Amino acid sequence: MSSTPTEDPAIRSYFFGKGYQDLSATIAESWQRNMDSAKEFFDKAPGGDDPGELFQSGVWIAAGISTLIFGTVFFAVASTIHIVLLCLFFLLVYIGFTVLWLMERAYLAVRSFFMACPHCYARSTIPEYLCDGCGAVHARLLPNSYGITSHICECGKKLPATFFLDRGHLQARCPSCRQNIAREHVESRRIFVPIMGGPSTGKSAFLFGAVRQLVEHEANNLGFKAELFDKRSEGGYRSVVGMLQAGRPPDKTRDPIPRAFNLSLYKNGRLAFLLYLYDPAGEAYQEADKLAAHGFHDYLSGMVLVVDPFAIPAVCAHYASELKRELGLLKPSELPIEEAVDRLLLTLEENFGLSKKGRVKQPLAVVVNKVDAFDLEDVIGESAVDRALAPAAGDNPVDRDAVRNKMLKNQLVDWGEQAFVSRIEGRFSNVRYFSCSALGRMPDGSGAEFTANAVLPPLLWIFGHADRASFADSANGNGARTAISPTLTRYFYAAIGVFVLAATLIVLGLNGHRFEPLVVRAVALIQELGYRHQARTASESARNADQAQHDAVPPRGAKSGGRVGQAGVPLAVAGSMYEVYGTVSHLNIRDSAPQYRTGRQRPRMGRDIGNLTELTRVRKISETTVGRDGDIWYEVEVTSGRSLGLRGWVNAYWLRPVKR
Amino acid sequence: MASDDVGKAIGVVLVIGLVILAVLTAIAVILVAGFFIGTGVGFANYCKAFHANVRLERPAIS
Numbered sequence: 001m002s003s004t005p006t007e008d009p010a011i012r013s014y015f016f017g018k019g020y021q022d023l024s025a026t027i028a029e030s031w032q033r034n035m036d037s038a039k040e041f042f043d044k045a046p047g048g049d050d051p052g053e054l055f056q057s058g059v060w061i062a063a064g065i066s067t068l069i070f071g072t073v074f075f076a077v078a079s080t081i082h083i084v085l086l087c088l089f090f091l092l093v094y095i096g097f098t099v100l101w102l103m104e105r106a107y108l109a110v111r112s113f114f115m116a117c118p119h120c121y122a123r124s125t126i127p128e129y130l131c132d133g134c135g136a137v138h139a140r141l142l143p144n145s146y147g148i149t150s151h152i153c154e155c156g157k158k159l160p161a162t163f164f165l166d167r168g169h170l171q172a173r174c175p176s177c178r179q180n181i182a183r184e185h186v187e188s189r190r191i192f193v194p195i196m197g198g199p200s201t202g203k204s205a206f207l208f209g210a211v212r213q214l215v216e217h218e219a220n221n222l223g224f225k226a227e228l229f230d231k232r233s234e235g236g237y238r239s240v241v242g243m244l245q246a247g248r249p250p251d252k253t254r255d256p257i258p259r260a261f262n263l264s265l266y267k268n269g270r271l272a273f274l275l276y277l278y279d280p281a282g283e284a285y286q287e288a289d290k291l292a293a294h295g296f297h298d299y300l301s302g303m304v305l306v307v308d309p310f311a312i313p314a315v316c317a318h319y320a321s322e323l324k325r326e327l328g329l330l331k332p333s334e335l336p337i338e339e340a341v342d343r344l345l346l347t348l349e350e351n352f353g354l355s356k357k358g359r360v361k362q363p364l365a366v367v368v369n370k371v372d373a374f375d376l377e378d379v380i381g382e383s384a385v386d387r388a389l390a391p392a393a394g395d396n397p398v399d400r401d402a403v404r405n406k407m408l409k410n411q412l413v414d415w416g417e418q419a420f421v422s423r424i425e426g427r428f429s430n431v432r433y434f435s436c437s438a439l440g441r442m443p444d445g446s447g448a449e450f451t452a453n454a455v456l457p458p459l460l461w462i463f464g465h466a467d468r469a470s471f472a473d474s475a476n477g478n479g480a481r482t483a484i485s486p487t488l489t490r491y492f493y494a495a496i497g498v499f500v501l502a503a504t505l506i507v508l509g510l511n512g513h514r515f516e517p518l519v520v521r522a523v524a525l526i527q528e529l530g531y532r533h534q535a536r537t538a539s540e541s542a543r544n545a546d547q548a549q550h551d552a553v554p555p556r557g558a559k560s561g562g563r564v565g566q567a568g569v570p571l572a573v574a575g576s577m578y579e580v581y582g583t584v585s586h587l588n589i590r591d592s593a594p595q596y597r598t599g600r601q602r603p604r605m606g607r608d609i610g611n612l613t614e615l616t617r618v619r620k621i622s623e624t625t626v627g628r629d630g631d632i633w634y635e636v637e638v639t640s641g642r643s644l645g646l647r648g649w650v651n652a653y654w655l656r657p658v659k660r
Numbered sequence: 661m662a663s664d665d666v667g668k669a670i671g672v673v674l675v676i677g678l679v680i681l682a683v684l685t686a687i688a689v690i691l692v693a694g695f696f697i698g699t700g701v702g703f704a705n706y707c708k709a710f711h712a713n714v715r716l717e718r719p720a721i722s
Contacts (some may be wrong), residue, residue, distance in 0.1 A: 014716060018715075022714045022715065023714075025670045025709075025713040026706075026709045026710050026712075026713040026714060027709075029708075029709035029712060029713060030702075030705050030706045030707075030708075030709035030710075033705035033708060033709055034701065034702055034705050037701045037705060046666045062690060062693075062694060063692070063694070063697050066693075066694030066695065066697045066698035066700045066701075067697065067698050067702070068698075069694070070694060070695050070697070070698020070702065071699070071701050071702035071705070072702070073698070073699075073702075074699045074702030074703060074706070075702050075705070075706060078702070078703070078706045079706075082710075090694055099686050155661065
């Protein structure tokens, strides 16, 4: 198992190889058998001069010739039918295969399921899977030529080839580093957050302080149960927490390319999120080459940038005398804060597709650490935020996060880090500033426990961007979005429904059902429903209008023209003038056949409807508003149809011929 | 006499007609028989070939 096989150790599906071989072999053998049969008949002819033998020879030769001619004709017809039927059947299979393949791809994409290797950060759609019978590595256990729903391993074991058939129960391994990985690294909702910053900024203390708070308190408050995902994560966590409890800061991180620290968040007994927290050594931010190996930048959910305020010259100058005393305990970071960001951006540009002027879309939490030192708590800590909020107490509620954000940003500018602030605000779409004390107090060698302070909000803010619903109030606006929104899920299921419907229709059509007439009838039915609705609406309108007419002033044409639109009232002779009471929409001549007579015979629909249409050309001559109810009389002229002797009904309420 | 000649002529025509009919019938019989033999053999051969070659299953492991 030392190398990735180029070909899967599986048996190719019948429909992607053997089916065609069978067809070809059948045709070849059938032809050969026909030739053999004909030869057999010819060979049976005795070939003597005796009349009996001559007769026998004739019979056998005739049989041979018949086999050659009619047998070949039958062979040609049968082969053609065989080819056509097989191709149609295979086409159905291929359509099913394509639909399943697309559905799986769509499902994986919507659920954000992909393989993210915790060891080497490699990303791929699916990992390699190991046969649970013989351990053979199947690199592409997907619906493909080796099988649509399952692959048959060379050992004979049937392996599910799709997510929907529980493919995930097989042991997976990374195709890049070939280390085994758990199912959750592929089929779960994951949040990837690197903790970045120069050496000695307190990244490890921040990470484990935050994880500790999450595991011990906050997860419960959020409705989760937090568990360390694997033994390695658990070992690292226990070790660092032990040190913190003993009053010792965490050891310096040595690995510039860290393995992910995984934490599972369970909800209602099911894995809701798997967190990937990366804690690279600060030295990685001193060399861009080392950062290039941080493949998680390809799919990260957000970033935490830990800033050591004592890496800022203005802060060092301000606390110069204190620092002289506490320098050994504080261990200020030697990397200027903007350099870490510059190297990160350079790496993203050179290795992860960020354009030179592009902005990183993932949220960035800038966390100013070590606020426990000297009086920094009063300058940028939570007590400073409390003080800033105090004047607003009693008035409209003020967003504490916004106040903290503004205060920290202004303070960084005051400390002369305008360039740093401009840089991150210019290159990151979503930035928020936090302050924290990853150790909770200044290290003093007393052995008292370190308890982190305000380390969790930055992480929760990022988690909130990954899934707002689950981490309510953590994202606090700023374009927070749900990774998989209920609406998106509905769209996904709707898309599946459309897929299935389309596939069914195609299959029905291919199976010889009258697919096209069905569609035509469906469209016609929809149109018919529309027409009925229109007719009903028009009828109701007409009834209402009729009723209104009864209540209204008797119209001028009432006596002479009578009421029209009722059976038996002839009118609308071309060339005549009429006075019509109503609205414009009522001036249409009805053109439906039952209301149409020539006087001698019922005309044929197709041709005569055209004539009726001509009759509807009424020309409005003038209009007069009747004062009392605002209705209008129209004087109209019917301009065509007279030569054909047409008569019909005008769909107007009142109509009277006008004598010139 | 004349009626004898006519009778002979009719007889000859009838005989020739019968012979032609017999020949045509024989040809038709041969053709039909040939058709059934040929297609029958072709059908049998195709069925045998189909049975021998088509297996709706994945190929055996080599």
